[in-house]
Amino acid sequence: MDGKHMQIGEVATRTELSLRTIRHYEETGLVIPSARSQGGFRLYTENDVQRLMVIRRMKPLGFTLDQMRDLLRATDRLDAHDALGADEREALLERVRTYEQAAAEQVEKLRVQLARAEEFATTLRTRLRQSARAAARRD
Helix, strand or coil, X not given: CCCCCEEHHHHHHXXXXXXXXXXXXXXXXXXXXXXXXXXXXXXXXXXXXXXHHHHHHHHHHCXXXXXHHHHHHHXXXXXXXXXXXXXXXXXXXXXXXXHHHHHHHHHHHHHHHHHHHHHHHHHHHHHHHHHHHHHHHHC
């Protein structure tokens, strides 16, 4: 990481999140800007952007803000450079595994939903083609 700081507008563009959403995540303590400019503007680092991307990916899968906070705490602890005991490290990894399994289950549910939506769209397309052919024969 080069230590570059970004203002909230650039972060919004990079993450495709609204300014309001980014501010909400700050208010709830999920992603606190790493710094403030002399003019008081929020300044974000690449790490802050990565945290926002984690949240952006978790939200559509139905994870709560508390779950997002819990996962970020676990990954922060694993990424921290201070030594972790073997037990603590394993407990943190187990917590991350739980989220990975929950995400995999959601992905499977979404695959099923997508397949049903595609079947439905195909059924409607077929019906429209049949109706168009029937109308053409009547003319």
